[in-house]
Amino acid sequence: MSTTRGVATAPGRGQPEVPKYVAPKCIDLPDRQWPSRTLERAPQWCSVDLRDGNQALPTPLNPEQKLELFHLLCEIGFKHIEVGFPSASEDDFSSVRRLVDENHIPDGVFIMSLVQCRSHLIERTLESLEGVKHGILHAYCATSDLHMRQVFNLDPKGTIEMVTAAIELIRDGTSAMPESDIRFEFSPEEFTDTDPAFALEVCEAAFETWGKATAEKPMILNLPATVERRPPNHYADLIEWFCRNFRERDKVTISLHSHNDQGMAVAATELALLAGADRVEGTLFGHGERTGNVDIVTLANNLRSRGIDTGLDFSDLPRIAETIERLTGMPIYYRQPYAGEFVFTAFSGSHQDAIRKGMHKLDEAPRKFGMGWKVPYLHVDPADLGRKFERLVRINSQSGKGGAAWVLEQDYGLEVPKPMHPELGHAVQRLADEVGREIQSAELYALFESEFLKPEGPYRLIGYWPRPDDADPTQIHGELKVVVDGVEKTVSADGNGPVSAFVHAMQQLDTPAFTIDDYHEQAVGKGADTKAMAYVPLKLDDGTVIFGVGEDTNIDQAAVRAIVAGLNRVRNAQKQ
Ligand code: KIV
Ligand code: ZN
Numbered sequence: 001m002s003t004t005r006g007v008a009t010a011p012g013r014g015q016p017e018v019p020k021y022v023a024p025k026c027i028d029l030p031d032r033q034w035p036s037r038t039l040e041r042a043p044q045w046c047s048v049d050l051r052d053g054n055q056a057l058p059t060p061l062n063p064e065q066k067l068e069l070f071h072l073l074c075e076i077g078f079k080h081i082e083v084g085f086p087s088a089s090e091d092d093f094s095s096v097r098r099l100v101d102e103n104h105i106p107d108g109v110f111i112m113s114l115v116q117c118r119s120h121l122i123e124r125t126l127e128s129l130e131g132v133k134h135g136i137l138h139a140y141c142a143t144s145d146l147h148m149r150q151v152f153n154l155d156p157k158g159t160i161e162m163v164t165a166a167i168e169l170i171r172d173g174t175s176a177m178p179e180s181d182i183r184f185e186f187s188p189e190e191f192t193d194t195d196p197a198f199a200l201e202v203c204e205a206a207f208e209t210w211g212k213a214t215a216e217k218p219m220i221l222n223l224p225a226t227v228e229r230r231p232p233n234h235y236a237d238l239i240e241w242f243c244r245n246f247r248e249r250d251k252v253t254i255s256l257h258s259h260n261d262q263g264m265a266v267a268a269t270e271l272a273l274l275a276g277a278d279r280v281e282g283t284l285f286g287h288g289e290r291t292g293n294v295d296i297v298t299l300a301n302n303l304r305s306r307g308i309d310t311g312l313d314f315s316d317l318p319r320i321a322e323t324i325e326r327l328t329g330m331p332i333y334y335r336q337p338y339a340g341e342f343v344f345t346a347f348s349g350s351h352q353d354a355i356r357k358g359m360h361k362l363d364e365a366p367r368k369f370g371m372g373w374k375v376p377y378l379h380v381d382p383a384d385l386g387r388k389f390e391r392l393v394r395i396n397s398q399s400g401k402g403g404a405a406w407v408l409e410q411d412y413g414l415e416v417p418k419p420m421h422p423e424l425g426h427a428v429q430r431l432a433d434e435v436g437r438e439i440q441s442a443e444l445y446a447l448f449e450s451e452f453l454k455p456e457g458p459y460r461l462i463g464y465w466p467r468p469d470d471a472d473p474t475q476i477h478g479e480l481k482v483v484v485d486g487v488e489k490t491v492s493a494d495g496n497g498p499v500s501a502f503v504h505a506m507q508q509l510d511t512p513a514f515t516i517d518d519y520h521e522q523a524v525g526k527g528a529d530t531k532a533m534a535y536v537p538l539k540l541d542d543g544t545v546i547f548g549v550g551e552d553t554n555i556d557q558a559a560v561r562a563i564v565a566g567l568n569r570v571r572n573a574q575k576q
Contacts, residue, residue, distance in 0.1 A: 419545070
């Protein structure tokens, strides 16, 4: 092998060198309609977790696990569920039988069994569905030139003969099961690598041979991107072309089945739906061969985010994700759309700030934007997915001051006033730099406590007793007991309120000079457990402002504790 301008080439034996990779050509469809369409309704969904998904697991599911997953899929709302490949595995056969024999299939759910277009496998597959109320027999055969030449050594005519011979058996076998509503699905495997005219010919032949399709009980034509060899727009062109050219379009359901080799299965499926497909096969979180099948969680939630009712219930996605992780033994990636741990989390300061503002102004969204949910950096509401206690904001060295305030507010109900955010931000930044990792919520609260609420320092309040003047209740006499540098002191002073009397009393004790213009107070908690919090800015002579925070059941006592905390912080700062 050699390289030409960075592109590898491979010598054919005795032939000229050809490029190793060549861009796939697509059909000519200059009047394609799909780019100007908008998706308005959800497709029919078919879960292939128990077949395509299961066959690609390092440790396939055992019968109990299969049953658990089947029930989960029903609960989510799937009406078509491919449950196995009964002719290929005894285990699959018995687990399909168990669903039927033990009455696990809810009304309205079709279970689907897969089979190759090989006569000797069909009987066993029909047997797997015996007695089922609603079933789908799914037959597939690879139709690509690549498969026909390199794998089966068949020509197109031989392939069509094999397909129709198999379908004749399926047709006759299902006709002998009149008590069951058994539909038929055919997949030309590697459809996207198949000559489109040939794929159409095979599918027409399959349709004719089945001969039982009606608009009410359509045959399913599943057109797979078995390997993602093309860009998404090609898939859409192929589907639109196929839908336009299939003779009895109203008697077939056009189904998509994409794999994710180039990471675009969701995009390809969305475009192919625009192109006219009716149904989607895929798996939860994209399990399946190699890079997996299309991820139905992402796809369905994308549609939902555009206001489409998908019929699938992902309102408890954490539980679904936990179940799939446990059953498959494979963790879900942190950044997996909708389900990953970090997908609704902002670490960076500017994102945190924007989210906080957007969340606070959420009730203005309908008027301003004509939709109920419009929040910076969050395209959907995590609560819709059951992520109720979502950590929208997490703290590390990249986080801003607003992020720490948000976490304190969300987790502890603390309304840190805006002017205090920079001081809080610096303290958090120092800690984050020191530990070099994410800071957990409890650590943040501990920092808030040790830095602002109960800082070490020379002052320790023993008690403060404010009393209104007997003649003029607007005048307050305050008596203060405090330890300063280990020495207990008692002082009294007057003021036009409890806090001003306290400030005057403290100023007799050789504290740094300070004034208080205004301070923020709030109630935290409910009922008898309600506590008052005070956030008091001490303004020093040089214009510096240092905050102290106090808590107490009484708001005036909270304020004086905040002043003591603030003075300790001033002293600590002066020592540095
Ligand atoms: O990917 C594929 O083509 C398949 C077929 C069996 C439908 O899984
Ligand atoms: Zn597949």
